[in-house]
Amino acid sequence: MKAAVWHGMKDVRIENVEEPVVNPGQVKVKVEWTGICGSDLHAYHHGIGVQTGAPHPISGEMAPLTLGHEFAGTVAEVGDGVTNVSVGDRVTIEPLIYCGECEYCRQGRYNQCERFGFIGLNANGGFAEYAIVQPYMVHKLPAHVSLEEGALVEPTAVAFHAVRSSRMKVGDKVAVFGVGPIGLLTILSAKAAGAAQIIAVDVSDERLAKAQEIGATAIINGARQNTEEEILALTGTGVDVAFEAAGAQPTFTNAVSTVKKGGEVVVIAAFAKPASIDLMQLMVKEASVTAILAYRHIFPEIISLIANGTLDVKQVITKKIALDNLIEEGFELLIQDKSQAKILTKIQP
Template sequence: MKAGQFFSGKDVRIKQVQKPIPKKDEALIKVSSAGICGTDMMIFFGKHPRAEAPLIMGHEFSGIIDSINGVSDFTVGDRVVIEPTISCGKCPACEAGQMHVCQELKLIGIDMDGGFAEYVTVPINRLHRVPKELSLSVAALAEPLAVAVHTVRRSSLKIGENVAILGAGPIGLLIGMIAKLNGANNIFISDISPYRLEKAKDLGLHPINAGEKDVVDGILSYTNGKLIDTVFEVAGTETTLEQTVKLIKTQGKIVVVSVFKNRPLIDLTSMHFNEISLTTTRCYSKDDFRTAIDIMAGGKVDISAVISHQLKIEEIEKGFSLMGEPDKSLKILIQP
């Protein structure tokens, strides 16, 4: 079968590899669509601490069951989307039912071969049915949408609150969609990419071009100086982290979504005197994943708006190149 394999920094190539055979309690999936995400880019640049070459990346993907090795309610031909997290089931987090923060958490497409291939094997218990209302290409985005669902839940967002999102990549835009769905009032979103900010405007968000104006001043000019109830940091820079503290109201909440590569500085003194809550978010629970599918199937958000390209697997190198150009791309789907 064809597969897009990662070999070393900036080296992803199409190779002919052996079609996998499902082990006990696994299903063989004929992949329909697989999204390139920021984590894949980290692997691509050789900066992911766990990913080891050669590796077939791709943890956001949908497809059709080709075969099943085990007892299951699923059948050959079912359309499915894959929840890629693999938990140990034994650590304190797992025993407490918080499988998504397992101490030994692994992901399909990072710790084992994933969806940038014609076929992939996955545990049966990682499968979710795709409702008939959903195309398989849109269903592939259940994973990033689940991240947004989990993030907004972690924020305890209340109806009518003003929100700021720092970073207008796919996750930032999806957080904006879910915040809007949950009753947020004004939703501001900043970035340096005019292309992504235009997408944000189309989605009913208030875009702030960080390359043209001070983000804090720009947002507070809209609110007549009123500080923000909840701020989501989704860019992963010290600049945006500093902006969160300047934007947040007394007793407001900052939610850090980014995974910082280096230890950042943050103004804890200001946070202390204003009783600011700081929370973080990682992955999603099974319930978040199911909720994401239900939201898409119900047409409650236009998730297709974040899809900028759909490429054949032979174009995977082009896909990774486009991902490095935020003025030209958002979510890129690879379709074997």
């Protein structure tokens, strides 16, 4: 079968690999659509944590491995003992790897597992014609939810978990710093949760236009405008919640400076290096900074919200490509063309 295999930094190859065999207690999925995530881009351009000779403690896999953790398809085969899905079911995959035994797993906080990992980063993933997953990762899709939408459940879960974990209430004012795919989905999630004012901040006019199209009530180009002054002018005293989805020092600084007294900054994006913070400003405001990692116990809710039209996630799709073109029209294009948001890859020929 064909797969996008990561061998090292700037070395992802579309190659023929052996089709995986399902073992007892496993599910084999025929993958139809896989989204490109920021972590896939990071793996391509900078490398990933899994290395040759260092297997993941749960999956046991090591490099080279197949990328991709935002994917959907149909169940092709089930191993002995699997009862929650059947061959032919249309499904999306919750790609978190966890042990189920550590303190955090026992508390239901499986995204905090001591041996946490991801399909597609710590085990073979969804940029392949077939993928092997655990039954707990498989969520059925209603008939009227497309497989393209199914591939967007995972990134939507990140954004919705951030909103649901925050202190945001119906009628609140929020700002979203960075409107790439996760930032755009955060806007959709905040809108669905009842935010009265949603301010989008970015340096790309194209992405800001998309943010306004999907529900931002105001947009600010941080490269040309004074973000702090603009947000204070729009809100009076600042926002109730600022979502940091850019992972950069300037946006984090602006997020802290534009939350109102008693407000909250929620960090969603991964930072490449440590960030500094004005603790005196935080203290004077009695504001807080929190962070989220992935999601937990949320896929069924996301699927329902997509099914009933509350979350129109199709709006963030800007391009669809073939697996053969993943490098040039996916990984490279996303770095060069900031008008792109979510690029989906068609896996089957």
